[in-house]
Amino acid sequence: MKQTQRHDAIVELVKKQGYVSTEELVEQFAVSPQTIRRDLNDLADQNLIMRHHGGAALPSSSVNTPWHDRKATQTAEKERIAQKVASQIPNGATLFIDIGTTPEAVAHALLNHSNLRVVTNNLNVANTLKVKEDFRIILAGGELRSRDGGIIGEATLDFISQFRLDFGILGISGIDGDGSLLEFDYHEVRTKRAIIENSRCVMLVVDHSKFGRNAMVNLGSISLVDQVYTDMMPPAGVMQVIAENNVQLELC
Template sequence: MKQSKRHQEIIDLVKTQGYVSTDDLVERFNVSPQTIRRDLNELAEDNKIRRHHGGATIPSSSVNTSYSTRKVMQLAEKDNIAQAMVAHIPDGATLFIDIGTTPEAVARALLNHNDLRIVTNNLNVASILTGKDDFRVILAGGEVRNRDGGIVGEATLDFISQFRLDFGILGISGIDLDGSLLDFDYHEVRVKQAIIENSRCVMLGVDHTKFGRNAMVNLGDISQVDMLFTDQTPPEELAKRLAEYDTHIEII
């Protein structure tokens, strides 16, 4: 493959996924790591990507990939992660389910459970779960975002803060290698923080494209997560942080 075509495909992958690793690119293009590193350095110099340890991210940290694109990305990985997460949730449990495509996968995976009580600020999750007669679904009030069915705002924050539930199912845009939990929307982040504070067990499901991915709002630290579920081993720097806090990790 010509370098110019490979460069364009790398740019397209970064725009679609938000983060791509050097190892994934080496395997995809069947070239040496040195070639990929040179490609990434050249693209970063032209401000077409942002170079990152072990890979590359989108040059902007202020704009997320569109919901319609994220909805079809890493589908099998998200479904597998969701199945692993719900295996830890017993019948009769209470839980928060957050905004995001992975939390929506968790909602679908929960349909084989019984007698759950769910609080959510995600219209898509509510729609999935109301199909079960023995589920009680409580939908937060607030401003509905047309782009993804998320509900955010001060009213949402106040509503979430009324509860103390067994599990909090989080979605997230990125995890920095220092363990920072990152997202794009300040209002959404405040709701996520409330879910963390009011859950007895915080569960985070992320596919590998979220490791090292850049986003502008810091919502917390990986130390606040009790259980992490992913499809690939985290980068070494992040793995060390997880080990420091004895976080339960499942690689699916």
């Protein structure tokens, strides 16, 4: 079994059982304890599992992975997603761009566009797009979250609610097996809901590592969005919700 296949199988076992021991994984995959320990360290680095002495469990649902770590993972997948999204946005469009490393990748992919009007609560997005003199960048007010450049709070919510824009580029921290969109911060969830409510077309941008990932705050069903851009086929339960609600799926 290839390493990537073994990684996927380990994650599925952890999701199913809640906890697996190193000894159990050694027996299951017929590899050395050193190989399994390397596997678990790699998966823990991606926040797909939580490493414990002697085994692994589901990752914490209360604390997100640091922004710099998220920025450095799934970079090729995020770039493909971003390029596909950018190809669907016409020059002169108006759009929200959300907090998150995949929405930030979309911002980079839009630099060849012209005359865009962008509302964002993401300081990194504003810094990326400010080089475009023909873009109009509107930065939301509120509390700056220094760890990732996100702007959140009541003022942010009120600000975003003033607009009605063509596209909403939405990121998410996790997607449960029933299609629930999950986040770590209640304030961020409220802002995302405002983006959904005030966008004519909501584009969810998410790489495959977010499927099955836990977070403690439920934003609502994936049926709230119009389009899902991802790099791999979602799990069966999520696909069922997508199909039943006529959500457009784009594999990148």
